[in-house]
Amino acid sequence: MIEDIRALARELLEKGTVECVIGYEVGPTGRVRPAFVYEPADVERLIFDARCYHNLVTYLTRRNKPRKKGEEVPTTAVLVKPCDARSLQVLLNENQVQRDKVYIIGVACPGMQNADGTPELRCTRCDQRVPLIYDVLCGEPPEVPAVTDTYDDVERIEALPLEERLAYWLGELDRCIRCYACRQACPTCFCSVCEAERDDSLWVGIADRIPEKAFFHIIRAFHQAGRCAECNACEAVCPMGIPLSLINRKVAKDVAQMMAGYRAGESEEPTPLVTMLTGEEAIDEIH
Amino acid sequence: MSERTSNQVDGFEPKIVAFLCNWCSYAGADAAGISRLELPPNILPVRVMCSGRVSIEMVLKALMAGADGVLVLGCHIGDCHYGSGNHRTVKRIPLLRRLMTYMGIEPDRLRLDWVSGAEAGRFAKITTEFVEAVRALGPLSLPLREGL
Numbered sequence: 001m002i003e004d005i006r007a008l009a010r011e012l013l014e015k016g017t018v019e020c021v022i023g024y025e026v027g028p029t030g031r032v033r034p035a036f037v038y039e040p041a042d043v044e045r046l047i048f049d050a051r052c053y054h055n056l057v058t059y060l061t062r063r064n065k066p067r068k069k070g071e072e073v074p075t076t077a078v079l080v081k082p083c084d085a086r087s088l089q090v091l092l093n094e095n096q097v098q099r100d101k102v103y104i105i106g107v108a109c110p111g112m113q114n115a116d117g118t119p120e121l122r123c124t125r126c127d128q129r130v131p132l133i134y135d136v137l138c139g140e141p142p143e144v145p146a147v148t149d150t151y152d153d154v155e156r157i158e159a160l161p162l163e164e165r166l167a168y169w170l171g172e173l174d175r176c177i178r179c180y181a182c183r184q185a186c187p188t189c190f191c192s193v194c195e196a197e198r199d200d201s202l203w204v205g206i207a208d209r210i211p212e213k214a215f216f217h218i219i220r221a222f223h224q225a226g227r228c229a230e231c232n233a234c235e236a237v238c239p240m241g242i243p244l245s246l247i248n249r250k251v252a253k254d255v256a257q258m259m260a261g262y263r264a265g266e267s268e269e270p271t272p273l274v275t276m277l278t279g280e281e282a283i284d285e286i287h
Numbered sequence: 288m289s290e291r292t293s294n295q296v297d298g299f300e301p302k303i304v305a306f307l308c309n310w311c312s313y314a315g316a317d318a319a320g321i322s323r324l325e326l327p328p329n330i331l332p333v334r335v336m337c338s339g340r341v342s343i344e345m346v347l348k349a350l351m352a353g354a355d356g357v358l359v360l361g362c363h364i365g366d367c368h369y370g371s372g373n374h375r376t377v378k379r380i381p382l383l384r385r386l387m388t389y390m391g392i393e394p395d396r397l398r399l400d401w402v403s404g405a406e407a408g409r410f411a412k413i414t415t416e417f418v419e420a421v422r423a424l425g426p427l428s429l430p431l432r433e434g435l
């Protein structure tokens with residue numbers, strides 16, 4: 001598979017179809033990291049295996065502007081796994097990325113692994129092995145495991161008494177240092193000025209204290225409602241080990257339940273939170 | 288001293304922030320006043336142009352700044368002055384109620400309902416009901432509030 005990826009990347013760069021190929025490489029410390037390849041001679045750096053957990057779609061919104069005034073937006077090729085492709089679909093739906101400026105190299109996903117070789121939790125729940133959207137597919141699609149996501153992790157919290165839930169979240173969120181790594185890693189968190197990081201914000205202060213931290217996390221999760229593709233990039237980068245996926249997945253579960261099974265990035269429809277009622281919703285009694 | 292559950296505090300008067308849409312619910316509130324209906328004094332009205340304007344930031348800020356409950360009132364579905372503003376509200380507020388519950392805050396501290404400009408009685412009924420519901424829940428004591 002990697003030979004296919006490299007050959008394709010070389011061809012795209014040589015022909016000038018794209019300016020840059022975003023993929024993965026092994027860094028100097030032996031860890032896998034994102035790679036930005038601009039020269040055909042450099043394609044040998046590219047790798048792909050079960051350590052390539054990053055969601056490279058994050059970099060596309062930042063490249064969606066001309067280098068200099070009057071120039072065209074550069075064209076970029078990007079490697080996407082099925083979860084990454086869902087977040088790319090969200091960006092396309094929201095016109096944050098131009099379809100003709102991105103060349104999508106889909107990879108048949110073997111499932112990502114933790115450092116100790118065990119499968120990543122999100123991958124044990126994932127029922128896609130081929131991206132829903134791509135220009136070229138690399139690799140042989142492995143068999144799709146028959147899994148259904150039961151949201152058992154979310155249900156475990158839902159089953160706790162109210163006071164225990166509050167105590168649990170205050171404890172977890174208190175560790176947050178507001179480094180915003182989660183926000184930066186997220187492909188669908190692309191505001192140029194984040195309302196949580198303004199010193200003149202009307203709503204949430206920038207202090208590193210529990211009220212502001214909890215506020216930040218609730219709005220972050222809510223802004224991702226119907227948009228989070230559950231790629232887990234946020235949780236993967238958090239230096240404090242905060243279980244962000246538990247919040248994102250709670251919202252995703254409720255959105256699916258209330259909005260006729262809507263799942264982010266699986267259609268060209270934008271998040272139901274910005275569209276009109278269709279009559280198919282099962283919204284809770286409003287009072 | 289009479290027996291009371293831990294939630295009930297003697298002499299507790301809930302503080303309620305009510306976001307009222309300009310075109311229906313604010314007019315409804317006005318009509319209730321003009322008709323001299325009895326209204327609970329616990330309500331702090333905030334006029335917004337449309338219930339669709341009530342972002343979750345506004346609700347959270349109200350709760351964290353000291354409100355015990357937040358009421359969002361808008362035009363009935365189909366009557367929104369801007370066509371579909373309340374279509375968003377009706378998705379957003381229930382979703383926030385679920386997330387609040389997940390985080391450990393009683394969902395009944397947040398209520399969404401519809402009041403048209405002519406429904407003075409309905410405005411009085413909803414506000415009274417909501418104040419009583421929040422009174423029963425007791426004050427919202429969030430360590431979250433420290434320093435805010």
Ligand code: SF4
Pocket residue numbers: 087185186187188189224227228229230231232233234235248
């Ligand atoms: S919030 Fe986290 S899991 Fe969701 S799309 Fe962003 S990075 Fe991925």
Ligand code: SF4
Pocket residue numbers: 175176177178179180181182183237238239240241242244
């Ligand atoms: S990455 Fe972790 S510590 Fe940093 S802001 Fe996000 S949740 Fe907080």
Ligand code: FES
Pocket residue numbers: 308309310311312336337338339361362366367368369372373
């Ligand atoms: S104007 Fe009343 S809800 Fe939109």
